[in-house]
Amino acid sequence: MKIAFACDPLDGFKIYKDTTYAMMSEAARRGHAIHVFQHKDMAFEDGKVIVNVTRVTLTGDDADWYRLDAPVAQELTAFDAILERTDPPFNMEYIYATYLLELAEKQGARIFNKPEAIRSFNEKLAIAQFPQYIAPTLVTSDAARIRTFHQVHGDIILKPLDGMGGAGIFRVMDDALNLGSIIETLTENGRQTIMVQRYIPEITQGDKRILLIGGEVVPYCLARIPQGTEIRGNLAVGGIGVAREISTHDREIAVALGPVLLKRGLLLVGLDAIGDYMTELNVTSPTCFQEIRQQTGFDVAAMFVDALEKHAEAWNA
Template identity: 70%
Template sequence: MKIAFLADPLSGFKTYKDSTFAMMREAARRGHAVYAFEQRDMALEEGVVSADIAQITLTGDADDWYRAAPKAAMRLSEFDAVIQRKDPPFDMEYVYGTYLLELAEQQGARIFNKPSAIRDHNEKLAIAQFTEFTSPTLVTSDAARLRAFHAKHGDVIFKPLDGMGGAGIFRIGADAMNLGSVIETLTLNGAQTIMAQRYIPDIVKGDKRILVIDGKPVPFALARIPQGTEIRGNLAAGGIGVAQPLTAHDLHIAESIGPLLAERGLLLVGLDVIGECLTEVNVTSPTCFQEITDQAGFDVAAMFIDAVERRSKGK
């Protein structure tokens, strides 16, 4: 198979933990040809979507980890699979990229995750489709509504709808200290919509990342545990990742919504769960492959490439 990865610059990969690298390594191990390109390499010309794409060879070295052949213009439909792994921010450039990928699909490209499904599932807002699993949540730009939500619940998390890695997340307790400032800052004085959620005390036990591949959950989650006085468990915010078997409730959440998301074209999803509450549905570039594999011994990348092989063959 020929597999192309749409990713951020390869030079920035931290190979000891990068999930895209784990996918590439497993694909190469199976003898598949591995290619890479960035979003800026794509173009629509005379109705055809192509990109300047380089075939890469993995060296096995942790730092100097790849060799890239010269880039060549290739139609995305030439590949057996195109893996969308560009990180947020989910800005208009990202949206334009999904439009180009969607056009490439119409020309025969097989793209995972499906571009329109990525676009339709905001990683924060998508939980509103599964309210039976969520804590009380408000989405608005209105300061009065946000203040009323805080007054009702007393301990509240405020966060932007387009953040990643825990950026821009604030906790406001019962004393309402800095409530007005946080609301003004995050909403840009009422110009930007944000999310408020009742604080979930179980965050001290970890923000669990549950990976779902082609509708089936990986049997281990990575609990990202906040350190010190930090409220965020995100690894990018200093959280410590601990792999642990899925609880019965984790499994119930994953098995309840995973098949539906797979039907929509989301081959790989990262469900974030705190306690028994679903907090995010990650669809752009879910991570934690290597942490789970290293600690629990379950080969997540092999499960993922198995799914890509099946889907690429139309199974």
Template identity: 60%
Template sequence: MKLLFVADPLETFKTYKDTTFAMMREAARRGHQIWACETADLVWVKGARVVARGARCITLKGEATTAPVTQAVHSDDWFEVATQAELALADTDAVVMRKDPPFDSEFFYATHLLSQAEREGARVFNRPAALRDHPEKLAILEFPQHIAPTLVTRSAAAIKAFHAEHQDIILKPLDGMGGMGIFRVGADGMNLGSITETLNRDGAQSVMVQKYLPAIVHGDKRVLLIGGEPVPYSLARIPQGSEIRGNLAAGGKGVAQPLSERDREIATALGPILAARGLLLVGLDIIGDCLTEINVTSPTCFQEITQQTGFDVAAMFITALESQLKH
């Protein structure tokens, strides 16, 4: 099969932990042809099809062909370009959208180009419309039975009232990633006004506020859904030192562990629903017994789980992708 990965620049990959790299490596092992481009390479002209200009057909080389890669391999040390050409997305067997957040205007526009490519016959995973319909913070609102007390608002007064009710709260921007812009305010309300002004920009921007979950000390668990089925292990991202954030990008420690009964309950409830909407790969974030986010843009943690447990997450993903393409 010919697979096109729409991703960040290949030269920026940290191959020892990059999930897109793990997908490519497994696909290459199975004999699939690997192409790559960036969202900036996507072009549509009236009378023609959506193409990736300057798309690169790559082969993996050296240590990149074996598992695990134990240290960062930067630049072009892990791949070589076999061909560079203009590639119509509809001429591939699958387009795998793996552009990392943030979900900004350019990401949004890219999903519309990918939707046009679908109309021309391309198969895109995750489906572009589903990416647009599931903002990663707000998607949990559909499943209130699984989430902690939560408020979404621009109103400083509403935030103040929520704090008065719950005493210990977390505030975060709706467009943040990797733990960026997350604040905790305890019972004393210290700096609540200043934090609110910073996040809501004096009422111009919406904020998510949630009751603080003490179970964060045991980790913010990433539960992966592939084709609607849960990977049997989560990666608990455990805050270190005085940090409240478990995100690996914020210095959290990743510890793989079997799914708890509650993890599996949430995954089993959401998996078929999300898969039916064209979300082949989803990352659920769970703290204690509560769902906190539904990640659909570029879920990660494949390599950490595989390295610690021996369960080949990338193999499960490529098998699911191959299965989708048979239908």
């Protein structure tokens, strides 16, 4: 197969933990040709989506791990699979990129995850499509509604809908300390919609990343455990990742959602859960492949490339 990765610059990869690198490495091991490009390398010209794409050779050397050929302008339809692996922020430039990728898809390109699906699934708000699996949740920009929600539940979490890596998350307990200021800041005085949820005390046991690949559940999750006085388990803010066998309850949720999300065009999903509740659906560039493999021996990248090989031919059928 000829595979193109839409991803961030390779010189910023930390290959000991990077999921995109794990995908590349496994695909190359199987003899697939690896190429890379960034969103800025795409253009719509003469009725076609053209990309300046670069062939990558993996060297096996940790310090100098890749070699790049000269960029070549090609249509995205020239590839057997295009993997969208660009990290958030999910801003307007990201949205424009999904429009270009969707145009290429209509011309025959096979893109994973599907651009329309990435655009439609806000990683926090998407859980509202499955209310039976979530904690009490409010989405609003209205300060009065947020205050009423706090009065009902007492201990709440407030967060922006476009955050990543734990940025902008606040906890307000019974004393309502700084609630007004937090509401004003996050909602920009009522101009920005945010999410508010009842605090889930099981966060101390970890914010679990559950991976769905090709509609199937990876048998291990990564519990991101907050450290010290932190309420956030995100690895980006110092959480410690501990791989565990997926629980019976979490497996039931994942098994129920896996085929639904695959049908909507999502080959890879990172379902986040705290306690018994789903908290996010990550669809842009889900991670944790390497941490799970390093701690359990289960090769998540191999499972992913198996699914990619299986679905690539029929993805646009």
